Amino acid sequence: MDIFRALPEIPSSFGPTVVSIGNFDGVHCAHQWLLAEISRRAHELSAKSVAVTFDPHPSRLLRPIGAPKLITPMTERLELLRASGIDATLVLPFNDELCKMSGPDFVAAVLRDALHAAEVHEGDNFRFGYRAQSQAADLIALGHDQGFRVQIFSPRYIRGIQVSSSRVREAIQSGNMTLARALLGRPFSIHSTPASGRAIGRRLTVPTINLAPYDELLPADGVYVTRMKIGEEEFDAVTNAGTRPTFGEDSYAVESYLLNFHPVNLLPETPLELTFIHRLREERKFPSPEALKHQIMQDVAKAQRYLHLADLLQNSTPPSRTGFRARISS
Numbered sequence: 001m002d003i004f005r006a007l008p009e010i011p012s013s014f015g016p017t018v019v020s021i022g023n024f025d026g027v028h029c030a031h032q033w034l035l036a037e038i039s040r041r042a043h044e045l046s047a048k049s050v051a052v053t054f055d056p057h058p059s060r061l062l063r064p065i066g067a068p069k070l071i072t073p074m075t076e077r078l079e080l081l082r083a084s085g086i087d088a089t090l091v092l093p094f095n096d097e098l099c100k101m102s103g104p105d106f107v108a109a110v111l112r113d114a115l116h117a118a119e120v121h122e123g124d125n126f127r128f129g130y131r132a133q134s135q136a137a138d139l140i141a142l143g144h145d146q147g148f149r150v151q152i153f154s155p156r157y158i159r160g161i162q163v164s165s166s167r168v169r170e171a172i173q174s175g176n177m178t179l180a181r182a183l184l185g186r187p188f189s190i191h192s193t194p195a196s197g198r199a200i201g202r203r204l205t206v207p208t209i210n211l212a213p214y215d216e217l218l219p220a221d222g223v224y225v226t227r228m229k230i231g232e233e234e235f236d237a238v239t240n241a242g243t244r245p246t247f248g249e250d251s252y253a254v255e256s257y258l259l260n261f262h263p264v265n266l267l268p269e270t271p272l273e274l275t276f277i278h279r280l281r282e283e284r285k286f287p288s289p290e291a292l293k294h295q296i297m298q299d300v301a302k303a304q305r306y307l308h309l310a311d312l313l314q315n316s317t318p319p320s321r322t323g324f325r326a327r328i329s330s
């Protein structure tokens, strides 16, 4: 997949293109469906499929206080976009200039002149241009004037919930990893590196791998069934995310106890991927390290049962069916 970080980086010989524009945070089920559609149409039209996204997330500029934490920081977002099979992603720097650009100017500069769009596909909640003043109907009209077709999709629902990045964030922030997985189409995971702990666990409870401080979206405090990928190797794990009140001071950490542990070479820069599968319980203050250790052993037994059952189910579940209706303009 080609990655362009500014309009002049797009070769003049690149077009025509089939495009979808959005933040694509999470690259959730509805995003994946849209990306598959632009790939399919690009193939039919002998064109290139292109996602247009923004960095930073527009809310970081528009509402710096209270801007949402990202489900997928840019590196992971690009990796998931690449895995969707599209030909290119255009990452536009979301700066003051872009923020103030009107919908018609955006369409002329990005879709017509830079990408030579033949088709643009969006969900019907799509908004664009200065203060998000332009919407799907405006895109259809602009496409009519400027020579591209617009295809608008009705919203995609899973379990009666309209799939959106905001809804995925809510699920993760409330610890509902099952819902997050349904909306994302994969379990929620984060990428990090190891950090040193206080060595309390090794002495008083269980040894853990602590994650380096992570600034983006994390699940609600609590204990989770997880899987940790260390380099190329994957381990079952139980993970605590929280302030560890049993040991006094409030020090937030995400730390994992590996179930099928064997010694691994862990360097400060070793890549770790932690996948959150299921929330077991909230984090609590225990009267003693022994009481906490006893509880952790129960967490381990539950996690082992959960992972065993999940593996059995995964090997016997038929693939889910999806439905999307399209409104097409030409």
Ligand SMILES: Cc1cc2nc3c(=O)[nH]c(=O)nc-3n(C[C@H](O)[C@H](O)[C@H](O)COP(=O)(O)O)c2cc1C
Pocket: 196, 197, 198, 199, 200, 201, 202, 205, 206, 208, 210, 223, 238, 239, 240, 243, 244, 245, 246, 247, 255, 256, 257, 282, 283, 284, 285, 286, 292, 296, 299
């Ligand atoms: C599965 C698991 C569950 C945990 N649950 C709690 C908890 O409920 N309350 C708590 O205070 N600490 C909990 N902890 C955190 C331990 O207190 C932690 O491992 C200890 O503080 C060691 O910290 P260190 O890695 O900085 O040495 C849990 C840790 C694990 C691995």
Ligand SMILES: Nc1ncnc2c1ncn2[C@@H]1O[C@H](COP(=O)(O)OP(=O)(O)OP(=O)(O)O)[C@@H](O)[C@H]1O
Pocket: 020, 021, 022, 023, 024, 025, 030, 031, 034, 121, 122, 123, 124, 125, 126, 153, 154, 155, 156, 157, 162, 163, 164, 165, 166, 167
């Ligand atoms: N449930 C959905 N059904 C159909 N299209 C969708 C759905 N969710 C998003 N899209 C479309 O995917 C493209 C990218 O969406 P974008 O990431 O900007 O929005 P989002 O997922 O709704 O996130 P947010 O919750 O932050 O608004 C847009 O065309 C959008 O309309």
